Amino acid sequence: MSRLFRDVGGGPRCPHGSVVCIGAFDGLHLGHQALVRHAVARARAMDLPAVGLTFEPLPREFFAADARPPRLLSTRARIERLLVLGLDQIGLLRFNRALTCLDAEAFVRRVLVQRLSAREVWVGPGFRFGKARGGDIEVLRRMGAELGFAAHEIAPVAVDGERVSSTRIREALQAGDFATAARLLGRPYAISGRVARGRQLGRTLGYPTANLRFAAGMVPALSGIYATWVHGVAGPGDERRAWPSVSSLGTRPTVDGTEPLLEAHLFDFDGDLYGHRIEVEFVARLRDELKFSDLPALTEQMHRDAAQARDLLSHDQRRAFA
Structure with a gap:
């Protein structure tokens, strides 16, 4: 049986019982992790499968389709991280009009x-x-008493005296405060994906890039130019370590781009990354994305960005290929 299911209806997936946790899990921050780990621990103690229920698209995206809020984690990354936390099955429920019409009791x-x-x-x-x-923890408890399950609400997780939330993380990222974002997430903020072919404009300007695209309609939580580490690339001796880089995340206004694209230029790298899965970790924000008058002006700024990123990363504790 597949560990992933999409539909509300269908036959029983756990005929002998299960322990279920529910949430949007955008970012899978420390609060989400505490919820999932607790459900997994309870499932192991009861010798039952642990099941996570989440949604795609996220509910807030569905209700704001014309102005989607930024998302912290791609669908694939969310599923992968949930499985790593120990869930046996994941219900990635289709959040559509039919689901919004389903009342809490149903x-x-x-x-x-x-x-x-x-x-x-x-x-x-x-x-x-x-x-x-219309449903909340009290509805779950009332119906659980009737239908044979117990419902529990996990205590809030706080960092720096405030509850951890996806909203706090988005605010930290947009402010370029990656240290706070990392404390709330329990890991550095990063975007992962498979390297796609682009227009190869960067190569003609002396800055070849590894490009990561986003799913249709997904709004990244960041925009601008950043000092970054790229993970998942083989280094000297085929050792996979963090690779220093400068990255642009945006719509590329100088060349009339429209869709968001993450472009990572790996310093002193000579190789083919097309089709490889990489992860781009954000270290420091350098500047906003700008529209330049021409390509030479853009190239001059890219020289300055690269020099600044190299300097910042040279002082980072994870120095890669010195």
């Missing part, structure tokens, strides 16, 4: 009881679900 009966045979359900603080957000 969701409990169809998904938690009929589909997953839930024995315990774990949610984060203030969790709401169902049509018009």
Whole structure:
């Protein structure tokens, strides 16, 4: 049986019971991790599968389709990180008009009881679900007492005296405060993906780049020019280590781009990365993305960006290929 399922309906996936946690899990920050780890620990203690329920698109994206809010983590990365945390199955439920019309009680009966045979359900603080957000922890507890499962709300996780949230992380990233973002996430902020072919304009300017594209409609949480480390690239002796780089994330206004693109220029790298999966870790923000009058002006600025990024990374504790 596949570890991933998409539909609300269908036959039982856990006929002997399960422990379920539910959330959007954008960013999979320390609060999300605490929720998932607790559900996994309970499942192991009860000798039951641990199931995570999340949504695609994210609910806030569905309700703001014309002005989607920034997303912290791609769908693939979210699934991969949830599996690493120990979940046995993941319900990546299609968040569509039909799901928004499903009231809280129907969701409990169809998904938690009929589909997953839930024995315990774990949610984060203030969790709401169902049509018009009519369901909450009290609805879960009331229906659980009726239908044979227990419902629990995990305590908030705080960092620097404030609750960890995806909103705090977005604000830190947009301010270029990667240290705070890393404390809230429990890891440095990074974007991963498979290197795609581009227009190869950077190569003609002396700055070849590894390009990562975004899923249609996904709005990245960052925009600008950054000092970065690229992970997943073989170095001397085929050793995979962090590679110093300067990266641009935006729509490339100087060349009339329209879709967001992450372009990472790896310093002193000579190789073919097309088709490889890499991860770009953000270290410091250098400047905003700008529209230049011509390509020579853009190239001059790229020289300055590269020099600044090299200097910043040379003082970072993860020096790569000195």
